[in-house]
Amino acid sequence: MLDVRGLKKVYEGSGRRTEAVRDLTFTVEARELVCLVGPSGCGKTTLLKCVGGLLRPTAGEVRLAGRAVSGPPPGMAFVFQEYGRSLFPWMRVGDNVELPLKQKGLSKQHRRALVADALDAVGLTDAAGAYPWQLSGGMQQRVAIARALAYEPDVLLMDEPFAAVDAQTRADLEDLVRRLWRERAMTILFVTHDIDEAVYLGQRVIVLSASPTVVQDQLKVDLPDARDQVHTRVSPRFADLRTQVYEQIQAAKRGETVLKTDTPPLH
Amino acid sequence: MKGVNAALGAAGLAAFLALGEAVPRLGLVDDAYFPPTSRIADALGAELAQAAFWTALGDTLTGWALGLAIAVSAGILAGVVISIVPYLREATASTIEFLRPIPSVALIPLAVLLYGTELRSVLLLVVYAAFWQVLIQVLYGVQDVDPVADETARSYGLGTWARVRHVLWPSALPYVMTGVRLAAAVALILAVTAELVIGAPGLGARIAIAQTSQAVPEMYALIVVTGLLGLLINVGARTIERRALSWHQSVRGEVAV
Numbered sequence: 001m002l003d004v005r006g007l008k009k010v011y012e013g014s015g016r017r018t019e020a021v022r023d024l025t026f027t028v029e030a031r032e033l034v035c036l037v038g039p040s041g042c043g044k045t046t047l048l049k050c051v052g053g054l055l056r057p058t059a060g061e062v063r064l065a066g067r068a069v070s071g072p073p074p075g076m077a078f079v080f081q082e083y084g085r086s087l088f089p090w091m092r093v094g095d096n097v098e099l100p101l102k103q104k105g106l107s108k109q110h111r112r113a114l115v116a117d118a119l120d121a122v123g124l125t126d127a128a129g130a131y132p133w134q135l136s137g138g139m140q141q142r143v144a145i146a147r148a149l150a151y152e153p154d155v156l157l158m159d160e161p162f163a164a165v166d167a168q169t170r171a172d173l174e175d176l177v178r179r180l181w182r183e184r185a186m187t188i189l190f191v192t193h194d195i196d197e198a199v200y201l202g203q204r205v206i207v208l209s210a211s212p213t214v215v216q217d218q219l220k221v222d223l224p225d226a227r228d229q230v231h232t233r234v235s236p237r238f239a240d241l242r243t244q245v246y247e248q249i250q251a252a253k254r255g256e257t258v259l260k261t262d263t264p265p266l267h
Numbered sequence: 268m269k270g271v272n273a274a275l276g277a278a279g280l281a282a283f284l285a286l287g288e289a290v291p292r293l294g295l296v297d298d299a300y301f302p303p304t305s306r307i308a309d310a311l312g313a314e315l316a317q318a319a320f321w322t323a324l325g326d327t328l329t330g331w332a333l334g335l336a337i338a339v340s341a342g343i344l345a346g347v348v349i350s351i352v353p354y355l356r357e358a359t360a361s362t363i364e365f366l367r368p369i370p371s372v373a374l375i376p377l378a379v380l381l382y383g384t385e386l387r388s389v390l391l392l393v394v395y396a397a398f399w400q401v402l403i404q405v406l407y408g409v410q411d412v413d414p415v416a417d418e419t420a421r422s423y424g425l426g427t428w429a430r431v432r433h434v435l436w437p438s439a440l441p442y443v444m445t446g447v448r449l450a451a452a453v454a455l456i457l458a459v460t461a462e463l464v465i466g467a468p469g470l471g472a473r474i475a476i477a478q479t480s481q482a483v484p485e486m487y488a489l490i491v492v493t494g495l496l497g498l499l500i501n502v503g504a505r506t507i508e509r510r511a512l513s514w515h516q517s518v519r520g521e522v523a524v
Contacts, residue, residue: 054418074424077423078422088416088433103429104424151423
């Protein structure tokens, strides 16, 4: 579904050359939920923006369903960490969700149905008439998720979407993403710096190295599909997986590779 | 609190008017040049009864409104184009910085040469003064577009025009509104100046006539009218600003979440 091959991104400007991403290759299958986790400042956001067609990679390519990505592709939606800045304060919640659909040239009736359905799916049926800034942070990020859902993407890119909300809201939003992913046949690429979140959400966790970024390790998360905050997080396998990811990230920070001992085969 | 402030404001104004009445009557100043408040009020009453006064008021407002409308449209259009066409901003920056500080009144001789005492003379000065106010604010405003908002719009496939309309314009609107408010005030100053100096028909010309015919209270009455006009324009501009920006932080205030 999503192919990232030899991706490299070098920022040049004011006499400084920064290699943010060195060489990244990975694949995300259709309907898969993959979490990217890495030490802070490791170029996760750069990577995701290249995947979303918002940044042009210096080398390498991103392919979505076999076609090279050169700009934001129609089948992709992006959820940003900064929900307060990503939602337009001059538009009501319903209009925020509807705006991308207008660009798709859908009929008014169809748009309304999609907006209502998406707001319903994130539990904000009654918020269509409110302004984003009248809602709490968690609710605003739900609106941003609804906007992505209404767009009916094949691939949903999420850039540390819950980094700025409180722990309880975060748990609710994680469960929301799991539920929407299972209900809506989407492929999700989820970037986070939170190891627990990556293991709890993903079917697979890709651990990135420190900048300049390469893939440090990949782990298949062999937890049951039905997960919940109470039981999944205390299961021995969860602890096991998070320890492995943690070790890889510590190794990534030191710039070494750790020999894998207990990684189940991929796919 | 609001009521107390209003009461204090009214009391201050009343004291000022009373002072204006008392000082000439006590002979502290020459009442031929500083007539007491009551005499100015009488002259104002007489002015309001004259058709010529209303024609002059209409002329001033026409010059003001037309000039402002032209300046605002041109300023917004130029500002947006300069901002979105690559390199145009850098290429025009020095020219703008050179033209902008030229006082509009320095163009009075040119206006007279070109258009004499016609309305177009007034428009030239009003537009020149008001245009820069709007343009500069639009240029600032367009730079204030949040990169996250713009990236969001791009990620959802919004093209250039859609981004101008749905992201750039609303982001710049608070600045545009400030520009329009400043331009409205400057436009009135230049409209009255043009009439006063060039003699184009309007309140300014009427003030000049009152002066040359030694009708001092009438002259003050007309000055009061221009002051009131400025006040109304500012209040009106602020009201429009508040309505257009009801969503903006500066207007919406703190929202309980």
